[in-house]
Amino acid sequence: MATPDSAKPTYIYKLIPSDAAPPDPLPSALPVSELDRSSGFIHLSTAKQVPNTLKRFFTNESRVYILRIPYDPIESNIKWEDPRGEAAGPRGGEGMFPHLYNDFKVGNEEVESVGVWDRKDGQSWDEALESANEWLLY
Template identity: 55%
Template sequence: MLQSPTYVYKLVPPSSPVPLNSRDIPLELPVSTLDKESGFIHLSTSVQVPNTLKFFFTEHESVYVLRIPYGFLEEGKVIKWEDPKAEVCGPRGGEGMFPHLYNDLKLGQDEIDAVRVLLKQADGSWDKSIQEAIQDGWLVY
């Protein structure tokens, strides 16, 4: 049996600002066009965050990362693990299935326990910010 993650993460572009203090997050945040079109909220595990940044946030210099306790989603039976569509970004070997949130596209204060901003480096990588988040114990499986 695979171990459930402690947290799953939602990556949000800087054009959709999110308060950094989780107490200030509204009850419901706006969802992305992709989430609306899909009918669910796309999430990533900590292991999947680096490639999600690489494939979907290339044009951004920063990104908000919303940390969501997995147990809460599992208890509510609103999480499904599904295969990514390889035609969007090609095969994502070793990343496995992705968590998708099926709760009427609601994501806000009730689901999110913390927010962090990751910054892209001058060389175009997110590596330094990701390593700092891991070292701080913020980005965990």
């Protein structure tokens, strides 16, 4: 399952808090978060980055939705940058995240599947994601 950090990912992921649950079926474009709008791009993570993204930005969430997005179709709109989008670097480089610059379009054409993860009281995100190993792909 693991790949070298610089290898091109098969999928990248968008994490969504429970209060912004994506509708089923997905529309052609999902609502854009305030963070994404103010940053000017859509924040995404690789499979390897998902656990730490959850630990850092979703500490008060007990449920998250994770959108699995095939990388190849959107690669031309991805820039690998630090979390703020201020410094660019190599794909998979230390602290570099995939940021999507495509007029904020993520919807049914981009998303392959939606995962839902819950964590029980006192459970860490690492524990909650143990069942995601077959779904959270590099």
